[in-house]
Amino acid sequence: MDTEPDPTPRQRTRKSQFIRVVAVILLLWIVVAYAVAPWVWEAFTESDPMDGESQRITRTSDGHPGDPLNVALFGSEVEMQEIMRAADWYSAAALGLKSDLKIAADTVFSRPDDAAPVSSLYLFGRKEDLAFEQPVGDNPRHRHHVRFWKTEDVNAAGQPKWIGSAVYDERVGLSHTTGQITHVTAPNIDAERDYLFQCLEQTGQLAEHSVEADYHQRREGTNGGGDPWYTDGSLYxxxxxxESP
Structure with a gap:
């Protein structure tokens, strides 16, 4: 029976050199994408002119404009968790290098992940308080997702106001600004806003639904990953x- 010949010393050396080169490239990418690039952007990126909308568009950790706010809910944190669960949206994990690599592997092997991580965005000087997602199919490269920040406002019933940003992830790719693994978002953020409220209405737990027109004067832009967005300017x-006491 024929057997494969053992690799020669020269072949083994070439293979070893190739592995070392790949390892060095991978290490350099990790250092640049997750340490150098964010530090450079945070230190040197000039503030993007917002025309008075600084509190209506989120920010990335390195100071880039993030996703625009387009949804708001009044309710306690428990009520928020309950209505999102009833709408078949799941709590999302925080993003980091470990979770970045996991979601990349899940994408390659088409493994579903109901708690796939979302990157942190900032509003009021802090990252999101709650984040939810709804998977699409069996691959985390595309999904519905929303981040919420609790505000100091309350309604007449004493329910706090949560302001949020709903965006659809089309695929997994590399950020145009840092090179980190991230989701590439769909430009039509109104479609995701509308879909989220469609899901919430179907739960029967939404008492009221209103629209604040012209919430945004700025109707288009790019987010922290360099992905374009556009909106009609309305806040749902x-x-x-x-629940009765």
Whole structure:
């Protein structure tokens, strides 16, 4: 029976050199994407002119404009968790190098992940308080997702206001600004806003739904990953039906 010949010393050396080169390239990418590039952007990126909308567009950790706010809900944190769960949206994990690599592997091997991580965005000087997602199919490269920040406002019933940004992830790719593994988002953020409220309405737990027109004067831009977005400028507002005491 024929057997494969053992590799020669020269072949083994070439293979070893190739592995070392790949390892060095991978290490350099990790250092540049996750350490150098964010530090450079944070230190040297000039503030993007927002025309008075600094509190209506989120920010990345390195100071880039993030995703625009387009949804708001009134309710306690428990009510928020309950209505999102009833709408078949799941709590999302935080993003980091380990979770970046996991979601990349899940994407390659088409493994579903209901808690796939979302990158942190900032508003009011802090990252999101809650994040939810709804998978699409069996691959985390595309999904519905929304981030919420709790505000100091409350309604007449004493329910706090949560302001949020709903965006659809089309695929997994590399950020145009840092080179980090991230989701590439769909430009039509109104479609995701509308879809989220469609899901919430179907739960029967939404007591009111209103629209604040012209919430945004700025109707288009790019987010922290360099992905374009556009909107009609409206903010959708919902009030969660409070449970009787």
């Amino acid at each position: 507002i919902g009030v969660i039906r409070a």
